[in-house]
Amino acid sequence: MSNERLMTLQMRIGPMMMFGGDVFSINGKTMDMNRIDEVVKAGSVEIWTIENHSMVPHPFHTHNVQFKIISRRGGAQGHELGHKDVVLVHPDEKVKVLIKFSEFSDENIPYMYHCHILEHEDRGMMGQFVVVRTMQNKADE
Numbered sequence: 001m002s003n004e005r006l007m008t009l010q011m012r013i014g015p016m017m018m019f020g021g022d023v024f025s026i027n028g029k030t031m032d033m034n035r036i037d038e039v040v041k042a043g044s045v046e047i048w049t050i051e052n053h054s055m056v057p058h059p060f061h062t063h064n065v066q067f068k069i070i071s072r073r074g075g076a077q078g079h080e081l082g083h084k085d086v087v088l089v090h091p092d093e094k095v096k097v098l099i100k101f102s103e104f105s106d107e108n109i110p111y112m113y114h115c116h117i118l119e120h121e122d123r124g125m126m127g128q129f130v131v132v133r134t135m136q137n138k139a140d141e
């Protein structure tokens with residue numbers, strides 16, 4: 001059984017774009033170092049659906065984990081059949097990836113996921129997740 005999460009990539013068009021404000025978001029939120037966006041279980045397998053609701057492509061990148069692309073427009077091809085830590089998500093595209101999280105956990109120190117275009121990441125298109133141990137992890141020890 002796997003958990004599913006949705007990551008929507010958005011870009012607000014408007015005067016803020018010229019003034020360097022936060023215009024790029026994931027699930028409607030811009031990056032906040034003081035907020036943990038997702039909590040995942042150590043050793044778990046999840047399906048993340050990344051949807052691009054903007055007019056430009058975004059290379060979505062995850063720290064700490066690699067994933068398999070299990071669904072995308074036209075299907076994964078060539079190098080995309082291997083393990084990846086970045087996937088390019090085109091405008092209006094929906095990409096599903098299968099992620100196996102590590103057994104290592106630390107509920108205080110988060111990992112990031114973000115658009116790999118620096119300008120987008122710096123202007124908010126980034127989030128944080130922590131990997132935590134569950135009762136099941138503890139029972140298995």
Ligand SMILES: [Cu+2]
Pocket residue numbers: 057058059115116117120121125
């Ligand atoms: Cu981007």
